[in-house]
Amino acid sequence: MGGDSEQACPVSPVVDLVFSRWTTPILWTLNEFGRQRFVELQRAIGTITPKVLTQRLRQMERDGLVVRTYHPEVPPRVEYEISDLGRSLAPVFAHLADWSAQNLPKVERARQEFDAAGETR
Amino acid sequence: MGGDSEQACPVSPVVDLVFSRWTTPILWTLNEFGRQRFVELQRAIGTITPKVLTQRLRQMERDGLVVRTYHPEVPPRVEYEISDLGRSLAPVFAHLADWSAQNLPKVERARQEFDAAGETR
DNA sequence: CAGTATCCTTCAGGATACTG
DNA sequence: CAGTATCCTGAAGGATACTG
DSSP: OOOHHHHHOTTHHHHHHHSSTTHHHHHHHHHHHOSEEHHHHHHHHOSOOHHHHHHHHHHHHHTTSEEEEEEOOSSOEEEEEEOHHHHTTHHHHHHHHHHHHHHHHHHHHHHHHHHHHHHTO | OOOHHHHHOTTHHHHHHHSSTTHHHHHHHHHHHOSEEHHHHHHHHOSOOHHHHHHHHHHHHHTTSEEEEEEOOSSOEEEEEEOHHHHTTHHHHHHHHHHHHHHHHHHHHHHHHHHHHHHTO
16 A cells, blocks of 8 residues: 555555455445444445454554544443544545436446457457 | 444445545555556556455556456556546545545644643653 | 364455556 | 467455444
């Protein structure tokens, strides 16, 4: 990550930060459904294992995108919420969702044409 | 890719498409500097090997993001350029670059604080 | 509940060499 | 020049089991 190549491209750093595996669904879930406990989050995401979820959450906490709150009770309760910094990504996500809605069908068509052209060989 | 989890998150599909490794610098280079030959592109990116560059370009051509033009000459000449669909991502990229400029410093500070807090244990 | 601790697999991506 | 063909490695991520 962060090779010389991406130095020139101003988008690459934020890609490493925000669009690495699992960060998008985690951020989106926290933004959409608010504060979540660990297990709630795990169930919301659906297929992520506790180990990997912990890794991502730690990284995102370190990056200041999520806030972890530990309640020393029995049984223990931990809550994760999106930070202001994380929330500042919401317009970016909305922009991407817009692009998606308008252009993903075009991508699908392009793929079909490409594959069809390949058949002819 | 494209597990059940990301189904709920409307951003995930476009992430797989646009923000997988190397696609960002490639798109950015083509958008910024216009039509490029294979070797020019390789040099512009800096560290990518021909094999991987070919893989990414094929994928992006299939997805309709770049256009490949083959000139049957000796020696052969191939040019890549960004498509209209690819160009439609420019505002998204600009948006990300803006976010980056405003918020990456905050991320850096968050990391330092997090690491400093860890030292205290 | 909220994680850790291990073990294991896979596969994207790099190194290198070769071709039409 | 514009790729292909192989070989290979590392590191992310999954499966599983265990703990305070």
